[in-house]
Amino acid sequence: MTKKRGFEIVKKFKDAGLDLPQRETANAAGYDIKAAADITIPADGSIKLVSTGLKAYMQADEVLYLINRSSGPYKRGLVLPNSVGVIDADYYNNEKNEGEIFVQMRSISGQDVQIKKGDRIVQAIFIPFLIADDDQAAGVRTGGFGSTGDK
């Protein structure tokens, strides 16, 4: 089978016994992503990066969105401060790193929230996107989290 899109475990977590993301029901859009290690999301509202131990490959005109589970804020008091995480196709095996996906998380409960290894923290949805007529993007991704600068 030709590889089109999917998830792989990054080297750092290769012996950690992680599961590859699954959809829970036949028509679900989202692949549920689990935390790769225990982490506390602090009561003070500061932002933590949660390791997933995963990278994602996809077609050049596809993007992977990380979107909160509806139970995230409602039951656990957890939100993604960036609302939606955008995982670009060229983040996979980029120049500086393998392209591990991290989930930004913040507690809005006023309490510490304990995330345990294996907890399903976010859902990931593959989506095709369009480009504008005059698009001339030719840059090469060298990392993530601000690698392309502010200007």
Ligand SMILES: O=c1ccn([C@H]2C[C@H](O)[C@@H](COP(=O)(O)OP(=O)(O)OP(=O)(O)O)O2)c(=O)[nH]1
């Ligand atoms: O929640 C997220 C958001 C992004 N990323 C990684 C994958 C993505 O391809 C890369 C860049 O994300 P984005 O373009 O949203 O952030 P940026 O601040 O514009 O960084 P850059 O300048 O590297 O594009 O960072 C994550 O691991 N988790």
Ligand SMILES: [Mg+2]
């Ligand atoms: Mg960017």
